[in-house]
Amino acid sequence: GGIIIPDTAKEKPQEGKIVATGKGVQNDKGEIRPLDVKVGDRVLFGKYSGNEVKVDGEDLLVMREEDIMAVVE
Numbered sequence: 001g002g003i004i005i006p007d008t009a010k011e012k013p014q015e016g017k018i019v020a021t022g023k024g025v026q027n028d029k030g031e032i033r034p035l036d037v038k039v040g041d042r043v044l045f046g047k048y049s050g051n052e053v054k055v056d057g058e059d060l061l062v063m064r065e066e067d068i069m070a071v072v073e
Helices: none
Strands: 014-017 042-045 051-054 058-062 068-072
Touching: none
Parallel strands: none
Antiparallel strands: 014 042, 042 068, 051 058
């Protein structure tokens, strides 16, 4: 037996820039944990990550921090 890797798994990640963030993530105790990413960070994410939205005529992606693969320095 072998392993078959679908073509979608071979695709290179997309790159984008953080233009806005929320306050953080709420844990089970109701405490807010600050995000690890900040406005201005360049990040890598999967092709199908997030949800596309249009704000003031600009196409944006809204995604969870967990969908971000890496911050590019």
